Amino acid sequence: MTSWTETTAANLTEAAAELERAAAHARTAAAHFLGREVPRGCAHIVAVEGHLLKARRLLDGVAETHAAHAVP
DSSP, X not given: OOXXXXXXXXXXXXXXXXXXXXXXXXXXXXXXXXXXXXXXXXXHHHHHHHHHHHHHHXXXXXXXXXXXXXXX
16 A cells, blocks of 8 residues: 555656656757747647646645645
8 A cells, every 4th residue: 555655755756757848848849949840849839738737737636635634
């Protein structure tokens, strides 16, 4: 059985990986725009958004778990 702290750590690690992937796509998009390859740049912008959404969902879950275990 996995503890909530282990699950939280795994979610934070995955969120960090998603944010790193988003950053890589943002750099690629910038390079495409500099090369005037607008459609390719736009495709990478969409990928950035997808990775940010996934990271946000993971972080929302971490926040909800923390709230459930926090003592006021």
